[in-house]
Amino acid sequence: MRLKFFITGSMILSVATGLVISTQFSSALTSEQSSKIDSEVISMQTLPTTIKAIEAPKLADPEWLKQQNAAEAAAAQKNKEPATRVVTYDVSSKGLITANFTEFKTLANASLNDARGWARMGIVFREVSSGGMFTLVLSEAGQVSSFSSGCGVEYSCRVGRNVIINQDRWIGATASWNQAGGSLRDYRHMVVNHETGHWLGHDHESCGGTGQAAPVMQQQSISLQGCRFNPWALDSELWSTTLGIKRS
């Protein structure tokens, strides 16, 4: 009897000490733990990154399309070309003229009607014997100031409807122009276009930035201000208050 009690007691004692009772806690994860698991799993994804990198390839225009586009552009350009407007001018001289006057007239007309110049506004300069919209004058240097006190003997000038070209400048350009390596022909283009520009309604312009082409209305005879010399009106200069042509 005592033995049975002893055995049972031992078993109870020994087995009971081996029992492990699990303590129950809440099973919910904190939002931080949840986010951590989410991001750790999502980091294994490759599909979103791959698809994001797939963009529609850019297609090179096929040859037929290029041709069609070119044809359409040409047609559009043709339609866009403004109706030609004729600007008449007469030519005269003042003082003692030593330069070739016929050449002056020819070159001046070529400058005015050059496709790189004011002609881009859709105007044609036509020389007439008299009664032109303005008078192009080749003037002896000393006579330039006779047109206005605002004009000097040094440079060309424009007074009212008179577009006056200083003969000395016509023959030899200016020191600064020549030093900058400009050609005499370009200077002649420039001076005719510049003074005619005043008649068209333009004031002086400044260089837009170092290395840029100078506006034709910049006083390039005096200084290029870091610009490259340029005898032709810039796109931004293609307007005329005199002719009622607005900036495009």
Add this chain to the structure above:
Amino acid sequence: MNIHKSPISALTRAFSQHKKALMVISLLVLAVSLIAYCFWSKQAWEGYSHSTRQRSESARNAIDAALALPASNDEQRKLKYDTVVTASSDITKGEDSACNLNPLIQWQRSLGFLNLATIVNDCNTEKEKLGALNGDLKKVIAYIGDEQAVASLLENVKPKSSDLLVDSSWADQLKLWESFSATIGARKVSSEFTATKALVQERSSVVEAAWREVIAAHGAKDKSRYLKSQTALVSSYAALNTIPDMSNRYLLNLISSFRNLYGQAFK
């Protein structure tokens, strides 16, 4: 008279003479054996209980370690994925016999007053939780595996450079997409990925159709049709972005379920 004594009678006489001593010895041997059995049983139950905890801790450590691996590039992502797969398969190792009791202590479960059945029930509960958790982890793994397979196939249709594609290469682009669609269509995926796969197929068929129209419009030299087809092509590629949106939603659902079971298993 010489009386011959048999061994049995001698033993009987000796037993009679030392009856008390023999009883004491027998009882002692029995008592020692019982005590030894009790101690061994104690150890066995402790071991059983410990292995339940151990299994749970090992599973948690394996999952946590695998998930904590960095995945900032393709190589790391692959390594991480493989490690998670291994962790998942390790969890299920020996699962069938996990809560089996040693036959020598099995009878003790019926000793209600010792409450030993609780230990066994705890083990079975842990086993079920781990099984459920691993089931969800396997779903997540399978889903990501399917995603990775699709991503890998998409690499083939991804433009190789940002250069303009000349018309002579457009047919090749169409072929790549046709091949992609065929491969995706033939690929077996997990049930959780089925809807995403269907969307991938639908979107890729739209890209295919857009390429066909570009090529047809080009062939017809029809400018307006061609320009329209170009726009449709760009849209078809842009529409691919709905795939990760949808796929993320499905994956997050799977992760959410996995997360809940993780919380329950590793409280």
